[in-house]
Amino acid sequence: MINSIINRVSCGRLEAPAPSRNHLELMLKAALRAPDHKGLKPWQYIVFEGEEALDRFGSYMLQAALKDDPDLDVEKQEKLKKKPHRAPMVVVAVAKAKNHPKVPHVEEILSAGAGVQNLILGAFDLGYGAYWRTGSLAFNDYMKEPLGLDFEDTIVGFIYLGTPSTELKAKPIPEVEDFVRWG
Numbered sequence: 609m610i611n612s613i614i615n616r617v618s619c620g621r622l623e624a625p626a627p628s629r630n631h632l633e634l635m636l637k638a639a640l641r642a643p644d645h646k647g648l649k650p651w652q653y654i655v656f657e658g659e660e661a662l663d664r665f666g667s668y669m670l671q672a673a674l675k676d677d678p679d680l681d682v683e684k685q686e687k688l689k690k691k692p693h694r695a696p697m698v699v700v701a702v703a704k705a706k707n708h709p710k711v712p713h714v715e716e717i718l719s720a721g722a723g724v725q726n727l728i729l730g731a732f733d734l735g736y737g738a739y740w741r742t743g744s745l746a747f748n749d750y751m752k753e754p755l756g757l758d759f760e761d762t763i764v765g766f767i768y769l770g771t772p773s774t775e776l777k778a779k780p781i782p783e784v785e786d787f788v789r790w791g
């Protein structure tokens with residue numbers, strides 16, 4: 609397992625097949641084992657799979673972008689609509705705000721981030737490609753209503769999933785001593 613973690617790489621070039629239902633469930637189970645202060649389970653994962661669902665997700669992106677900038681040029685609009693089609697499946701990962709007096713929202717965001725890491729490690733381990741993206745739309749509040757989210761929730765990522773269409777390239781592993789000092 610430690611080698612899988614050390615050698616994980618992202619993959620932005622993704623094609624069908626998407627993770628099977630069975631594999632997706634395993635990956636989500638891994639996500640749901642993220643560390644979690646007070647056991648709040650402050651997470652939601654929204655899965656978009658297939659043409660119709662990805663089109664719908666693209667239209668949420670476009671509508672949100674247009675609300676921010678009604679003059680968005682037509683070329684950019686077209687590009688935006690197609691963004692989710694960069695993979696056969698996109699999972700929106702959300703940190704739900706549980707408003708617990710002892711757990712600030714940043715800890716819910718960290719927990720959801722750990723969940724995403726478990727999810728993408730699971731994808732890598734099962735032979736799928738994954739790419740964690742955000743971009744301005746993850747922080748655009750107009751995305752929340754169509755996704756059925758509450759205003760205080762935080763989108764932590766759009767996780768693109770599928771089968772790598774190119775060979776995954778190993779990445780250099782940073783030197784531990786450059787990032788660690790003994791206190």
Ligand SMILES: Cc1cc2nc3c(=O)[nH]c(=O)nc-3n(C[C@H](O)[C@H](O)[C@H](O)COP(=O)(O)O)c2cc1C
Nearest residue numbers: 616617618619721739740741742743744764765779
């Ligand atoms: C919270 C978060 C948001 C990210 N958003 C983007 C993004 O919007 N676009 C992008 O190209 N990479 C984004 N990345 C980086 C990629 O997911 C990926 O980690 C990076 O390209 C390095 O590749 P590697 O994971 O193989 O080391 C994001 C990473 C994190 C943790």
